[in-house]
Amino acid sequence: MPSPPADLVARIEAELRPLEVELAEAWWESNTRSSEAADVRRTAAELARRSYLADAETFAAVRAAREDLAGDADADPLLRRQLDVLYDAFVPHQVSADLRRAIVELETTVESTFNNFRGSIGGRRVDDNAIAEILRTSDDADERRAAWEASKQIGPEVANRIRELARLRNQAARDLGARDHFALALATGELDEARLFATLDDVDRATAEPFAAWKHEVDASLARRFGCATGDLRPWHYDDPFFQSPPAEGAIAIDHLFADADLEALTLRTYDGLGLDVRPVLGHSDLYAREGKSQHAFCIDIDRAGDVRVLCNVEPSERWMDTMLHEFGHAIYDRECDDTLPWLVRGAAHALTTEGIAMLMGRLPRDPRWLRNVAEVDDDAVAAIAPALEEARRAALLVFARWVLVMTNFERRLYADPDADLDALWWDLVERHQLLHRPDGRHAPDWAAKIHLAAAPVYYQNYLYGELFASQLDATLAARTDGLVDQRAAGELLRTDVFAPGASLRWDDLVTRATGEPLSASHLARQLNRRA
Numbered sequence: 001m002p003s004p005p006a007d008l009v010a011r012i013e014a015e016l017r018p019l020e021v022e023l024a025e026a027w028w029e030s031n032t033r034s035s036e037a038a039d040v041r042r043t044a045a046e047l048a049r050r051s052y053l054a055d056a057e058t059f060a061a062v063r064a065a066r067e068d069l070a071g072d073a074d075a076d077p078l079l080r081r082q083l084d085v086l087y088d089a090f091v092p093h094q095v096s097a098d099l100r101r102a103i104v105e106l107e108t109t110v111e112s113t114f115n116n117f118r119g120s121i122g123g124r125r126v127d128d129n130a131i132a133e134i135l136r137t138s139d140d141a142d143e144r145r146a147a148w149e150a151s152k153q154i155g156p157e158v159a160n161r162i163r164e165l166a167r168l169r170n171q172a173a174r175d176l177g178a179r180d181h182f183a184l185a186l187a188t189g190e191l192d193e194a195r196l197f198a199t200l201d202d203v204d205r206a207t208a209e210p211f212a213a214w215k216h217e218v219d220a221s222l223a224r225r226f227g228c229a230t231g232d233l234r235p236w237h238y239d240d241p242f243f244q245s246p247p248a249e250g251a252i253a254i255d256h257l258f259a260d261a262d263l264e265a266l267t268l269r270t271y272d273g274l275g276l277d278v279r280p281v282l283g284h285s286d287l288y289a290r291e292g293k294s295q296h297a298f299c300i301d302i303d304r305a306g307d308v309r310v311l312c313n314v315e316p317s318e319r320w321m322d323t324m325l326h327e328f329g330h331a332i333y334d335r336e337c338d339d340t341l342p343w344l345v346r347g348a349a350h351a352l353t354t355e356g357i358a359m360l361m362g363r364l365p366r367d368p369r370w371l372r373n374v375a376e377v378d379d380d381a382v383a384a385i386a387p388a389l390e391e392a393r394r395a396a397l398l399v400f401a402r403w404v405l406v407m408t409n410f411e412r413r414l415y416a417d418p419d420a421d422l423d424a425l426w427w428d429l430v431e432r433h434q435l436l437h438r439p440d441g442r443h444a445p446d447w448a449a450k451i452h453l454a455a456a457p458v459y460y461q462n463y464l465y466g467e468l469f470a471s472q473l474d475a476t477l478a479a480r481t482d483g484l485v486d487q488r489a490a491g492e493l494l495r496t497d498v499f500a501p502g503a504s505l506r507w508d509d510l511v512t513r514a515t516g517e518p519l520s521a522s523h524l525a526r527q528l529n530r531r532a
């Protein structure tokens with residue numbers, strides 16, 4: 001006879017599983033064959049899942065069963081784990097129906113404004129690609145400034161609604177006994193706030209000096225290019241509107257290496273070299289651009305029973321090579337999860353562990369061994385660019401880490417006080433962490449132009465943790481399997497120690513088991529200090 005908690009878990013699995021599969025199918029359809037009917041199906045699936053997770057009686061039963069097992073030393077750890085996963089899934093939805101609806105409706109209107117708004121330059125409407133093109137290529141500072149300002153024009157359109165969203169999310173969190181939404185989101189995401197900020201401090205210390213030195217050089221070359229003093233450089237002189245990635249001055253272009261490449265074949269070849277078979281995923285995927293499909297890239301596990309799909313819009317460029325290897329990293333993680341595990345824990349341990357694998361794989365196009373072995377670029381050509389590749393990889397890590405410091409610190413302060421002077425706070429953080437100069441006399445809600453604050457709240461830290469996990473795994477593989485490229489032992493290590501356990505372990509236990517130590521910034525710091 002199964003125990004009452006086991007019965008409860010079995011019942012919830014039986015009820016939740018079809019809702020999740022339907023949502024995944026609907027999500028895939030709306031992204032690959034966009035139509036009004038597809039949107040209606042997706043919204044209905046989303047609401048069905050959310051209202052199931054809002055059920056107070058089921059939640060009370062989960063909470064009671066979880067408390068019972070907590071005092072039972074002989075309890076099955078897998079059962080206990082499933083109740084933990086269910087508890088975290090139900091908690092954020094335990095708010096009044098009115099408040100839930102108010103939040104969903106406000107989120108939808110803000111996202112819709114983001115989808116439809118276009119900035120303007122001198123009265124001409126411009127999309128994000130046009131803005132990016134100017135910031136990548138123009139030598140005219142006035143034109144760059146106009147493009148950068150256009151990228152921020154969405155801010156005043158959405159800022160008040162994002163403040164209101166923060167107030168509503170806080171109200172929901174406080175109804176559940178949390179300090180604010182930031183604290184609740186971390187706690188139900190199995191992240192400890194004190195530890196997160198200790199890690200951010202470590203990252204700050206490890207990157208401050210090398211970032212300042214790198215930026216000093218980049219600023220000198222930007223000042224030469226724009227004919228100004230370094231003290232006159234402003235945010236529009238850097239290529240990315242948020243300075244999330246290095247400007248061309250701090251990078252090296254290798255697109256020409258992929259001009260005639262078959263990216264699908266190179267992806268297959270990369271994973272074959274690890275003894276990991278991505279063919280079943282390729283067969284279900286949608287990889288090339290066409291009308292009526294999403295312009296982005298993602299991987300989705302439809303049923304946790306083998307049907308894993310990737311969406312891309314592949315072009316022969318380095319960016320898409322990186323993206324293909326990244327998305328198939330997510331895919332192989334899902335595919336290689338032990339299929340005898342209960343459905344509730346059959347998937348990645350955490351967003352940060354699957355991002356870590358994806359980032360580890362996405363770094364390969366800049367790895368000299370991968371370029372030689374897999375892309376078959378000749379030895380001399382690889383040797384000639386190897387030092388520049390190493391520098392560019394290091395610059396990208398530095399710039400991204402400094403940017404995450406801005407985002408995560410800002411988000412904590414946003415939820416601590418949605419009515420604070422956020423415009424000034426944003427630029428204080430940007431100046432401190434990214435060493436940019438705020439535009440003179442500017443008072444505008446530039447923070448609100450970052451869509452994550454509205455659409456993917458309290459998620460950004462997962463990208464940084466993902467980079468840390470990738471660097472830590474990189475060190476483990478270097479020590480135990482002579483690296484990653486064409487090392488079947490590396491594929492086997494990833495399969496056994498990272499993929500197979502799924503979410504049967506908490507992410508922190510999984511990281512310690514796979515790499516022999518808790519997740520920390522030390523391997524990232526070591527990579528940053530290893531100059532080519």
Ligand SMILES: [Zn+2]
Pocket residue numbers: 326330354355358
């Ligand atoms: Zn990813």
